[in-house]
Amino acid sequence: MKNPFIKISLYAAFIFLITNCASKKNNGATEDKKDIPLKDTVVYVQKNTSEKKTFFKDSDKETAWVDSIYSKMTVQEKIGQLFMVSAYSNKDSVHVNQISKLIEDYKIGNVIFFQGGPVRQAKLTNLYQSKAKVPLMIGIDAEWGLAMRLDSTYRYPWNMTLGAIQDLSLIENVGRNMAAENKRIGVHFNFAPVLDINTNPKNPIIGNRSFGEDKVNVTEKALALMKGIQGNGVFCTGKHFPGHGDTSTDSHHALPTVNFSKERMELVELYPYKKLFDEGLASVMVAHLNIPSLESQPNCPSSASYNVVTNLLQKELGFNGLIFTDGLAMKGAANFKGPGDLEIAVILAGNDILLCPENVPVAFQKLEEAYNTQVITEERLAHSVKKILHFKYKAGLNKYKPIDLNNLYNDLNPSQNDALHYKLYENAITVLKNEKEILPIKDLSEKIAYIKLGEDTNSAFVSTLKKYTEITEVKDTNLDSLNKELKKFDKVIISYHKVNKAWEKQEFTLQEMLWLKEIAKHNNVILDIFAKPYSLLSINNFDDIEGLVVSYQNSDISQVVSAGLLFGAIEAKGKLPVSINDAFHVNDGLTTEKLNRLAFTAPENVNMNPAILSKIDVVAQKAIDGKMAPGMQVLVARKGNVIFQKSYGAQTYDNGKKVTDTDLYDVASISKMISTLPNVMQLYDKNKVELDTKLKDMLPFFAKTNKENITFKDLLNHYAGLQAWIPFYKATLDSNNKPSQKYYRKIAENGFTTKVADSLYIRNDYHDTIMKIIAESPVALKKEYKYSDFTFIILKEYLERKTHKKLEDLSKENFFSSLGMNNTLYNPLDKFDKSNIAPTEIDNYFRHQVIQGYVHDMAAAMEGGVAGHAGIFSNAMDVAKMMQLFLQKGNYGGIQYFSPQTFDAFNTCYYKNQGVLRGLGFDKRVHKGGPTCDCVSEASFGHTGFTGNMAWTDPETEIVYVFLSNRTYPEVVNDENKLAKGKIREEIQQIIQDAIIR
Numbered sequence: 001m002k003n004p005f006i007k008i009s010l011y012a013a014f015i016f017l018i019t020n021c022a023s024k025k026n027n028g029a030t031e032d033k034k035d036i037p038l039k040d041t042v043v044y045v046q047k048n049t050s051e052k053k054t055f056f057k058d059s060d061k062e063t064a065w066v067d068s069i070y071s072k073m074t075v076q077e078k079i080g081q082l083f084m085v086s087a088y089s090n091k092d093s094v095h096v097n098q099i100s101k102l103i104e105d106y107k108i109g110n111v112i113f114f115q116g117g118p119v120r121q122a123k124l125t126n127l128y129q130s131k132a133k134v135p136l137m138i139g140i141d142a143e144w145g146l147a148m149r150l151d152s153t154y155r156y157p158w159n160m161t162l163g164a165i166q167d168l169s170l171i172e173n174v175g176r177n178m179a180a181e182n183k184r185i186g187v188h189f190n191f192a193p194v195l196d197i198n199t200n201p202k203n204p205i206i207g208n209r210s211f212g213e214d215k216v217n218v219t220e221k222a223l224a225l226m227k228g229i230q231g232n233g234v235f236c237t238g239k240h241f242p243g244h245g246d247t248s249t250d251s252h253h254a255l256p257t258v259n260f261s262k263e264r265m266e267l268v269e270l271y272p273y274k275k276l277f278d279e280g281l282a283s284v285m286v287a288h289l290n291i292p293s294l295e296s297q298p299n300c301p302s303s304a305s306y307n308v309v310t311n312l313l314q315k316e317l318g319f320n321g322l323i324f325t326d327g328l329a330m331k332g333a334a335n336f337k338g339p340g341d342l343e344i345a346v347i348l349a350g351n352d353i354l355l356c357p358e359n360v361p362v363a364f365q366k367l368e369e370a371y372n373t374q375v376i377t378e379e380r381l382a383h384s385v386k387k388i389l390h391f392k393y394k395a396g397l398n399k400y401k402p403i404d405l406n407n408l409y410n411d412l413n414p415s416q417n418d419a420l421h422y423k424l425y426e427n428a429i430t431v432l433k434n435e436k437e438i439l440p441i442k443d444l445s446e447k448i449a450y451i452k453l454g455e456d457t458n459s460a461f462v463s464t465l466k467k468y469t470e471i472t473e474v475k476d477t478n479l480d481s482l483n484k485e486l487k488k489f490d491k492v493i494i495s496y497h498k499v500n501k502a503w504e505k506q507e508f509t510l511q512e513m514l515w516l517k518e519i520a521k522h523n524n525v526i527l528d529i530f531a532k533p534y535s536l537l538s539i540n541n542f543d544d545i546e547g548l549v550v551s552y553q554n555s556d557i558s559q560v561v562s563a564g565l566l567f568g569a570i571e572a573k574g575k576l577p578v579s580i581n582d583a584f585h586v587n588d589g590l591t592t593e594k595l596n597r598l599a600f601t602a603p604e605n606v607n608m609n610p611a612i613l614s615k616i617d618v619v620a621q622k623a624i625d626g627k628m629a630p631g632m633q634v635l636v637a638r639k640g641n642v643i644f645q646k647s648y649g650a651q652t653y654d655n656g657k658k659v660t661d662t663d664l665y666d667v668a669s670i671s672k673m674i675s676t677l678p679n680v681m682q683l684y685d686k687n688k689v690e691l692d693t694k695l696k697d698m699l700p701f702f703a704k705t706n707k708e709n710i711t712f713k714d715l716l717n718h719y720a721g722l723q724a725w726i727p728f729y730k731a732t733l734d735s736n737n738k739p740s741q742k743y744y745r746k747i748a749e750n751g752f753t754t755k756v757a758d759s760l761y762i763r764n765d766y767h768d769t770i771m772k773i774i775a776e777s778p779v780a781l782k783k784e785y786k787y788s789d790f791t792f793i794i795l796k797e798y799l800e801r802k803t804h805k806k807l808e809d810l811s812k813e814n815f816f817s818s819l820g821m822n823n824t825l826y827n828p829l830d831k832f833d834k835s836n837i838a839p840t841e842i843d844n845y846f847r848h849q850v851i852q853g854y855v856h857d858m859a860a861a862m863e864g865g866v867a868g869h870a871g872i873f874s875n876a877m878d879v880a881k882m883m884q885l886f887l888q889k890g891n892y893g894g895i896q897y898f899s900p901q902t903f904d905a906f907n908t909c910y911y912k913n914q915g916v917l918r919g920l921g922f923d924k925r926v927h928k929g930g931p932t933c934d935c936v937s938e939a940s941f942g943h944t945g946f947t948g949n950m951a952w953t954d955p956e957t958e959i960v961y962v963f964l965s966n967r968t969y970p971e972v973v974n975d976e977n978k979l980a981k982g983k984i985r986e987e988i989q990q991i992i993q994d995a996i997i998r
Helices: 004-018 060-071 075-080 093-106 118-131 168-184 215-230 262-267 271-278 306-316 341-349 360-372 378-394 408-412 416-428 459-468 479-486 510-522 533-538 556-566 615-625 670-685 712-716 728-732 766-776 790-803 807-819 858-862 876-887 900-906 984-994
Strands: 083-087 110-113 137-140 235-241 283-286 322-325 430-434 448-453 471-473 491-497 525-530 547-550 631-638 641-649 754-757 760-762 841-843 849-851 872-874 941-945 949-954 959-965
Touching: 060 378, 075 360, 075 378, 083 093, 083 360, 093 118, 093 360, 110 118, 118 408, 137 378, 168 215, 168 408, 168 416, 215 235, 215 271, 235 271, 235 322, 283 306, 306 322, 306 341, 322 378, 341 360, 341 378, 416 556, 448 459, 448 479, 448 510, 459 471, 459 491, 459 556, 479 510, 491 510, 510 525, 525 533, 525 556, 547 556, 615 631, 615 641, 615 984, 631 876, 641 876, 670 790, 670 807, 670 872, 670 876, 670 900, 670 941, 670 949, 712 790, 728 766, 728 858, 754 858, 766 790, 766 858, 790 807, 807 876, 872 876, 876 949, 876 959, 949 984, 959 984
Parallel strands: 083 110, 110 137, 235 283, 283 322, 448 471, 448 491, 491 525, 525 547
Antiparallel strands: 430 547, 631 641, 631 959, 754 760, 841 849, 941 949, 949 959
16 A cells, blocks of 8 residues: 555645745745635735725624534535536536536535526526535626526626716616626626726727726726625626736637736726725636736736735735636636646635636545645635635525526516616717717708618617608618719718627728718718727728717617717717727717707606506507507607607508508698697797787688688687588589589699599689688687687688798798608608508598598598698607697707797687687697596697597696507598597506506
8 A cells, every 4th residue: 555645745745836826925935825814704904994894794693604504514515615617508408417416526616607598597596506505606797787698688788888977876777787687596696897997909808898998987887886786685796806908818718918017007907996895895806817017927827826816915905805716717727727736726826716617526636635635724725615605694595595487587677677778878878079060960951861881780770860850871882873872961870880799899891991981071971880989990080070979889779869869869978988099088078969859768767657558559459459440659758758659550451561650640630730730829929910810810811701800819719600610522523422523633634733632633723612611601609619620721821821831831841841750741642652651541422542642631632632620641750749849838959939938828728717628729628528538637738630640748747649540441431430439549648647657
């Protein structure tokens, strides 16, 4: 039998040699390992830390539990606690059995999860915990949320995106959300925040994982994130100590060298660590770096350096939390020593947890041998193991409960995440150039072209741009012909979209840079990049780019928010977290003007409950199933933000084209409110007409008629005694109830150019006949309320004679163009394809055809599609703009269209005591039988339309509600108006009010 003493002595000598770098001071002298403190809770003396916070206090119960567990452990169980092994929930049973075996045979105490899915991971966590004698501590490397590792989970912005945000409370909220998700899935340690200061733009492994290049900014953001995470019951791990920000090598593949003096590192790289230590950072991950100024042993990784881990981190900086190595399978460490020898070296250096070891059985065996030979003493082992047990107690593992799998997916993806996401981008997006005040885009009558660069998706950006104004997407494979086409436009928006992956290269290609340079040289350009700010490094000259916006990442929400910023719906607040050559410097960032245009956000951001709003889906489907309308658009805005916009059903019942948000509807009487009325309000605002102005003075045509003394106020209040309507078309039909040849032609010809429908033209002079019939129509003897279309037919006549312009031109020039209501117009077939317009009826009594793209109202049709009371086609988004203008008392997009006093005058009930619940042109009937639920305030106002529409605004709750449909399809003969009887619009309005978080 061999002499065991000789065997142990030889092994001890071998261990001494392989751990040489862990036993060096900066001067190369041997350090006595007995200097390592051995108390259960280690508190080192830190320079100038008399006010250092004691974050992790150990209670008597905690200490008793730790001592009790430790005293019952075998040496093997103690050694097992040092390991945190890699686990995956997207691998097969072989992998699961391997991890189970490590837990059962080697008593490993900790698991870190990587790729997979949340439910699968939760099931595996429960499985692995069931096999552990002492509950496992679970970690995850989830710097931007669980989505960094797991599918079906929420992805928060990268740290560099957060680095642009000035409101630290938002960063803390990110941490709070992350903590909730980690706890829900059974994770105790999140390996965040990244404390690396990314002063090297070419850093291959940190980059967007850093908050930026400024140490103060990095520290503030990291601290806020830490407070959010740790303040809600999950431990943080600051990394990568002592600083991986200025490296040009990826430590996964080789050992990076950091050639800074210790003084420089104390001034820069260590700055955030000192601050976070003072605030109670739970743990630190030590990087694999070659730092000659801190460790004299050549090519000794910092994770294996006693000088770095013990002398610097613990003694000098006074850190008393848990210390993780970086992944030991990474080549930066694995190339230094083999399995087992490396684990011994890093333990002797002062680390507590061996992260992702390459070979657990070999490492376990060598650690056990090192313990048996006193290379690793019982005191050294107890120091780390008891510290680990203390953290397990603090994590609640003394009372371990399995993860509840019920509703796990929904719990990990609450709607509030989107609400925060909107706020993050509203505060992060950064404007770096704004020459000629090109931002925000104010004049919506300008012609704007759009060009896309980059390979990733851009649909949310383009669709949102088009919600503000008309945008023309220009595509061409030839640069010269492209520039020729762009000469037609006043501005060109170029957006750059790259795949939203942290380690993906995002540089412009040579062709993209050439195109950008040439387009910018000849056009007024706004460049918006949905990529890392470092992607701008490849652009040598920004002189020809008038507007430059950094939106940081390519997501639907970033695209929506950025589009809103371009048009002034929000202001720019972000500051650049890194420098871009000499062109832009860290903390650069311009503010832009906020115009009060509608923005887009999540319901929670305006105190609305999305779960309640989702009930609108059920009501809409009820209407479709009940044949109340084949389809519809519903939009809700609050406090200047669109929070709900959906389209339902199809244009017809026969499985026709699905309704989209951009489809147009005949809005019927809503035409009065969004076209004729605002033009009248402008004249009133300019003192061209007054409340007591008489009709004979407005239109001499009515002098010496029974209507001559009707006042402007009574006219708009429908308190003038006018008839409700007259079916003018009936007098123009022949004996077969078909359009008479006396009045109509199938093709346009001299005197018959007023188009009524497809292949149907009416005599041009028939308008005079209609006006004559109205003038001669009877007036009620008793003054009382009676709703009449004649009011707005008369007002159209007044407007056109007063201004010498057609109503369609007035509305476009005065409102639609500057409001960006480019989907709002009379006679939409002049601009839009029929397929994008919902049909209103199969007419078998007048025009004898499908009415699609032509106004449904017969009198308006006889006026060539343009009338004061009907004729407008629009979609919910455009209607909402006008309603928001009213809500803002005449102001929208920085333009005051009429004074607040004028709006108040028109929104007043002048005959409330007489039971007339109307303003001047606005419906205000908030009562039983009215068009609203009883839930809206008396200050609310709006209008409904015969074809199945409603637009309503409530100043008290700041809500705009638009409902558009074609409930008249396929026919209105013997009209039952199921939509009105079913009170669908009112039910949705009640849901909206119920959704307000009081």
